Amino acid sequence: MSVVGPRLQPTIFEQSRPGRGVARVAHPPKDALARIPADQLRSAPPGLPELSEPDLVRHYVNLSQLNYAVDAGFYPLGSCTMKWNPKINEWAARLPGFAGLHPMAPDETAQGTLQLLWELEQWLAEISGMRAVTLQPAAGAHGELAGILMVRAYHLARGDADRTEVLVPDSAHGTNPATAAMAGYTTVNIPSRPDGAVDIDAFRAALGPRTAAIMITNPSTLGLFESRIGDLIEAVHAAGALAYMDGANLNAILGRFKPGEAGFDVMHINTHKTFSTPHGGGGPGAGPVGVGERLVPFLPSPRVLREPDGTFRLERTGERPTSIGRLRTFVGSTGVLVRAYAYLCSHGAAGLAEVSDDAVLAANYLKHRLAESGAYDIPFARHCMHEFIASAATLRRATGVRTLDVAKRLLDKGFHAPTVYFPLTVEEGMLIEPTETESIETLDAFADALIEIAREAHDHPELVTEAPHGAPVRRLDEAGAARQPDLRARPTAPIDTPCPD
Amino acid sequence: MSYGPHTPADRERMLSAIGVASVDELFADIPAGLRASRLNLPDAEPELSLATRLEAMAGRNRTDLASFLGAGVYRHYSPALVDQLLLRGEWYTAYTPYQPEVSQGTLQSIYEYQSLMAELTGLDVVSASHYDGGAATAEAALMACRATRRERVLVSRAVHPQYREVLRTYFAGLQLDEIPLVAQGPAAGTTDLVALERLLAEADRPVAGVVIAQPDFFGLLEPMAEAGRLAHAAGALLVAVVEPVSLAVLAPPGAYGADIAAGEGQPLGIPPQYGGPYLGLIACTTALIRQIPGRLVGQTRDLDGQRAFVMTLQAREQHIRREKAASNICTNQALLALAASIWLAALGPHGLRDVAATGAARATELEGALAAVGAPRVHAGAYLNEFAVRVPNARAVHRRLLDRGVLAGLALADALPDEPALSDALLVCATELTTPEQITRFATELASATGGAA
C-alpha cells in the first residue's frame, strides 16, 4: 500500500498455490488433442503461476508502485524526451476498430487505419521536410537500420560498391555505430573537439570515396544546434555520400528546422519522444523514417498507397523491386502510430511550433537557474536547444561526490535523474531535458533540489554518496548480477494437479 | 490544444531570467539560410472533435466480421483485469529502468516475463523482448551466425513468408538458402528433411543455423527433433520459430533440442492492432547467453541485502559496445512483455491449456464443416488449430464471402504467389473465440458461394 510506502513483492511464482487459479474459459472436450501425435505433445504442463484474481491484481499494483513514471512526476532524462503522454491517445488506440484489426485483413476492410497511416506519413513528411516517410520501423534503432540499408541500396544501385565506411561522432548514441555495423559497414569514429562538441572540420577531413554516409544528431547530443551543418551536408554530397540525421532531438526544432530542406537525405523520428507515445517501461517505440527524393525507391515494403479513387491499400510483396524489403512482419507499430496521430492532430501547426518553443525555453530557463547558482559546471554557455549538459566535475574535485551520486540523491528528492555519463565526451556529465510540459514551479523545484544536493555534497557528502535513502531499494550489486547471472525464477510448486476436465 | 502549462506570465518570467526578449533569440544558432519554411499542416483539433473523428475512422475498419484469419496473428480472450492493469501510468509512462532503485516494478516484471517464457519454451535464457516475431527470427538467425562463426542460414519454406522476407532484409550481406517443402504424401507441406540434409552437406558452405517453424505457416506440425539432429550433426544450430500459446500443449523447443527459439508473442493476449506493437520472443540455451541480443534482467541484492532486480550483461549492448554490439537494438517491448505476463498469470497453466485445446477442438469442428461443403484439407499431416483447405477459385470465393460478413482466412495465392500448388487454397484458423455459429455460417456461405453441398 503506497500510503505506508512502497514495498517489495515476492515473485509471482513464490505467490503461486496449486489449485488457486481462476477458470477464464470453458474446458474443452477431453479428446480435443486426441488427433495430435503423442510425441508432439508436451509431457508436463508449463510451470505457470496460479493466483487468485485479488492476489494477482495486487501483485501488479504493488509492483507498479515501485516505479517512477511521468504520470507521477518530473522525468528530465536527457535525449529521451519524457513529456506528458496525453490520455486521449490511450483511448484512441483502444478503439475496437483500431485495436481489433488483423494486419493481413483485406485492404477494403482496413480503410480507417490505412487512411490514418497515410495521413500520418504526410504530417511527418511536412515536419521533417522529407519527400516520403515509412512508418514501418519499430523503434529508433530499427529506423536507423532501415535508413542505412536504404543508403546501401542506393550506392549499390548506382554501381558504387566501394563505399564501405560510415562516419559517426564519438558523442553519438551507441545505436549509430551498431547500426552501421549491422548493415555491413565499417564505423569511423570522429573524435569530438576538446570541449566535447562535434568536430565539423574533422568530419569534412574524413570524407572520401569510401564514405557511404555520415550519421549525425542535430541538435547534437549536447543539446546544441550545429550551425555549420549546411556546409557539412554540402561536403558530404560533394564526396558522393549521403547524410543521415538521427532525429532523437526533433522536439527542439518543430517548425524551426526541417532536416530535409537543409539537405539531409534520411532521418528517423522517435514517436515516443517527440510525439508523446508512451515509453512503456522501455518500449514499444516507433521509428518512422523520412527520406529525400533519392532514397524513395528503396523505402521498405509495404508502403501505404492512395489510389486515384481515394481508397487506400498496402503495397503487394514484390510490387517495387528496388525496395530494401520488409524490416518486420507487418506494416508497422500501428497502435503506437494511432497515438502519435492523435497527438499531432490535437496540436496542429501552431501547437507543434509552440511545443519546441516551450521545450527550448524551459531548458534555457533551467540551465540559467543552475548556471546562476554556480553549483555545477555548465560547459556550454551559449543558448541550448531542448536539453543541456551540466557537469559535476568541479564538485567532484572539491567533495568527491560524483554525477552518479547526484543522480541517486535526486531520487530521494522525488525526481527522476537526468541522463548521466552520456555523451561520454563530457566529464561527469548529466544531460537534462525538461520538455515543454513541465510548469515553472516544477522547473524551479528541480533546480532547487540540484542546488541543495551540491550544498549537501560539501556539508554531508555521505548523504549524497550513499543515496538513495528513501527509494524502495538501495544501490545494487550490479557486478554480482553480471558475474553469476540469475535470469529466471524457478516455479516453487510443481504443477501436479491435473486439469479438472 | 497544447498540454503545456505555461501562462504568458510564466513565459515572460523565463525569458527575462534568461535575458532574452523573445524565444526567437534562443534559436539564433539556426542560420537564416536553414530556417524552416512554414509548417503547412492543419489547425489544432479540440479533443471532442478529434475523438469523434477518430471514432469514425476506427469504425470504417471491418472488425465485425466472422474471422477465420490467423496466419501468425491470433485473437484470444483477454481477461478484464489485464487491460485495467496496463492502463496504470506507473507502467506505461515509465522509461527504461536506468535508475534501478526507482524502477523495481518494471525490472521485476521483466524478470518474471523471462521466467514465464523460460517455462513455456524450456530454454533458460530469455531476452527482455524484441520488436516482433519476424525481427526476432532474423536476430535469432544472426545469433546463430555469431555463435558458430559461419555465415549461412537455411530457412524452411514453411516459415511464414513475411518472416522470410524480414530474414532476407537482415541478411543483406550474408547467405540465406531456403529448404523446400515435401510435395506429396503424409508429410506434404512440412520441411523436406532429405533436402535439408543435402543442403547441410554442401561442400565449403557450412551452415550456422536451420530455421523451422512449429507449427509451420500451414499450421502443420514439423519433425523438429529430427531436424535438430540433422542440424547438430552438421555443426549448425536449430532455431525454432514458435507460437507461444501452442506451447501450452506442444513439446517445447528445449525438449526437442532447439538451441534458440524465436517467435511472435502477440497471441499472449495482445490485440492485433494492424501489425503492432507486438512482442518478439527470443530464448536460448545457457551456452548461448553471450550471443543473445537485447536487454536481460537479472536478480541481485542491494547494499542492505534485499533482493532486487537490475539490467545485466549490458556490455553486450550497443550503448557500451557500439559497433561491436550483438545488435543495434536499444529498446525492448517492455509494456507488451508485461501484457503477456499478466495474461499468462491470469490464465495460469490450466487456463492456458484450455485456450490451446479449445482452439484445437474448434478447428476440428471447422475442418469437418468445411469438408462437408466440399472444401477438404490440403495436407494430411497433424495440425493444432490452423490448416489449409482446397477451394476452387479461392481468391474470388474469399472476396465473395467478405461481402457476406465472413473473413475466410487467407487466400494462399496472395501470400505465396510462388507456390502454384497452393493457388486454390485458403488458410483458416480457429481459437477459443471462434463460435460454433460462426463455423456454421462460414460453411453455409462457402457452400452457397461455391455451389458445394451444404
Place this chain on the structure above:
Amino acid sequence: MVPADLRYTKEHEWVRQDGDIATVGITQFAADELGDVVFVELPAVGATLQQHGTFGVVESVKAVSDLFAPVAGEVVEINGDLVAAPELVNIDPYGRGWMLRVRLSDPGQPAALLDAAAYESVTHG
C-alpha cells in the same frame, strides 16, 4: 607501484617471461579504470596470437575493452578460474588474475616492451 620484474604495453597489458613461455594479464591501473570486471573472453588453447592483435575482451558492468596481445605466439594455457571468478582481475591482477600463457614465437619480444619505470610514466603522463 607496478611490479619491477614484468614488462608492459601502453595498452596496459603485462608480460611475465619464463624462458619461451610468457604469462599475460592486465595491469592494476587497467583493472581500476574498468571497474568491477564481470567477464573475460579468452582465445582457445592452441590459438595463435599476432603481436598487437586483439586476443580477447574484458567486460566490466559499464565498460568493455579489447585485449591486445603484447607478444606473438601460441596459447598454451588460459586461466580457467576467470570463468567463475572474473573479479580476480580486480583483486590480484598480477597474480591469480593472469589471463593466458603463450609459447613465444620470438623469446626476445618481451624485452622490447616497456619496463616498469616506462610504464609508470605512461599511467602518470
